[in-house]
Amino acid sequence: xxxxxxxxxxxxxxxxxxxxxxxxxxxxxxxxxxxxxxxxxxxxxxxxxxxxxxxxxxxxxxxxxxxxxxxxxxxxxxxxxxxxxxxxxxxxxxxxxxxxxxxxxxxxxxxxxxxxxxxxxxxxxxxxxxxxxxxxxxxxxxxxxxxxxxxxxxxxxxxxxxxxxxxxxxxxxxxxxxxxxxxxxxxxxxxxxxxxxxxxxxxxxxxxxxxxxxxxxxxxxxxxxxxxxxxx
Numbered sequence: 737x738x739x740x741x742x743x744x745x746x747x748x749x750x751x752x753x754x755x756x757x758x759x760x761x762x763x764x765x766x767x768x769x770x771x772x773x774x775x776x777x778x779x780x781x782x783x784x785x786x787x788x789x790x791x792x793x794x795x796x797x798x799x800x801x802x803x804x805x806x807x808x809x810x811x812x813x814x815x816x817x818x819x820x821x822x823x824x825x826x827x828x829x830x831x832x833x834x835x836x837x838x839x840x841x842x843x844x845x846x847x848x849x850x851x852x853x854x855x856x857x858x859x860x861x862x863x864x865x866x867x868x869x870x871x872x873x874x875x876x877x878x879x880x881x882x883x884x885x886x887x888x889x890x891x892x893x894x895x896x897x898x899x900x901x902x903x904x905x906x907x908x909x910x911x912x913x914x915x916x917x918x919x920x921x922x923x924x925x926x927x928x929x930x931x932x933x934x935x936x937x938x939x940x941x942x943x944x945x946x947x948x949x950x951x952x953x954x955x956x957x958x959x960x961x962x963x964x965x966x967x968x
Contacts, residue, residue: 761795789819868921879931896935900942907946
């Protein structure tokens with residue numbers, strides 16, 4: 737990321753390295769961000785969002801073109817990555833295969849083609865895959881931080897709290913709602929476990945402690961749970 741910033745600041749010799757090109761990139765990015773607030777349909781907001789961000793990626797890539805093709809490609813990739821992360825967590829603007837891909841189910845509901853929340857969603861707000869892949873990404877960050885601090889470094893191990901806190905909450909919800917461990921999301925769960933090794937697995941322990949200390953809540957309709965057997 738610092739290389740991209742250095743490239744943006746150092747680009748001065750290319751014919752594209754003018755303040756006008758930089759301003760065009762900033763304006764395009766602003767249009768992309770502002771698309772959320774426009775009085776348009778979700779479909780048209782989505783079009784404005786991606787047009788703005790793609791324009792920003794192109795202009796910024798041109799602005800650093802004197803640094804070489806690698807710098808331009810990296811700059812464009814960073815712009816698209818930032819746009820994708822922003823779109824996934826804060827908007828309904830990622831739609832692939834006719835389905836809205838977003839962290840929050842409420843954002844997906846802005847699209848008329850989206851079905852009701854799945855039964856294994858977290859409090860009808862976040863789907864299980866979205867939650868667990870986000871936790872997997874968080875695990876990679878905390879694990880990498882712990883490794884950078886060195887094995888058994890107290891600071892690195894305590895950095896696992898960033899992952900342990902949400903894992904404990906999720907463990908409580910999984911058991912409370914009578915679901916199996918990780919609600920069947922075993923691939924991201926495995927990533928969480930592996931990336932917790934540098935933090936001595938204590939975030940995973942926090943998940944299981946919360947899971948097994950929570951009492952499952954009986955379904956409102958009194959139907960037997962297909963996941964956890966009832967004692968009655």
